[in-house]
Amino acid sequence: MTLQDHVFRALADPTRRSILLMLADGDRTVGEVASRFDMTRPAVAKHLKVLGDGGLVTVEARGRERINRLNPEPLAQVAQWVARFEVFWDARLAALKTEVETKDD
Template sequence: MTNNQPIFRALADPTRRDILLMLRGGEKTIAQVAENFDMTRAAVKKHLTVLSDGGLIQVRPKGREKLNALDLQGMAPVLDWLSFFDAFWDHRLAALKTAIEKESK
């Protein structure tokens, strides 16, 4: 099993989740991201670093700036993890349905 801790650490913070939502609209510089938050650029850069370490964003240099972009493939381990619970609940709900249908006969 791979270590998904950096991904879940990145997703644990509401500010980082907000940044991910913001990056749905396309690449943004640190300054563009920082405009939307009441924090310093340094604090925003730390959040972006955690997101990058978690594989949820890609950072590419453009001149003196760095552009941050959402990396949807980085969400694959999260979706895989959640799919386990989907299957678990599908099975449990099917068993409940069967039990209720037996009771009603």
Template sequence: MTEAARHDVFQAIADPTRRKLLQLLSEEEMPINALAAHFPISRTAVAKHLAILSDANLITGKKAGREKRFALHPEPLLEVKEWVAYYERFWDNKLSMLKHLVEKDGEIEGLKEAEKRKTT
């Protein structure tokens, strides 16, 4: 496997600066200097954020002459999407949760127990 991902995608997107970097790169590919111009912090600090995003496979950078052009690589966000999707079952209406429980065998017992807890 060529995808290492030493840095967790959840941790990578936790920082607001890094989320803004992803947003900028979603608009267009850019070298580090162009990116850094959007922040009040130093170019070096931005470089470190880019390294973290790169470790999480969220961006790629290819050298073009003396500059290195970064591009968005959003695929790892699929993991986040799926993680959140699990919790969608639980929000707002209880019916969807019930449906979720009924869909998998053996969970009915859990429901019954939950009911028991409520009434005792």
């Protein structure tokens, strides 16, 4: 599995997307992340591992705590990949606009 595959796998889950939004507001421990969800701490740790596998989260050990931090770089790669399809949508929307505008004629 490529790194890009790991990123898309990580983003596929709504809980993991929520965790990313939380980490965008600041670094959090596993306990802090878990306190926001109705799931066990080990379940949250598994989600954080998947995010880490995708390079979206980095972990820093501070004593006994593990601080999770958002790494936005892989999201830029996703944005570049998605941008490839803008041409498709631009052409489709332009055709739709033309169709709608000529229907009245």
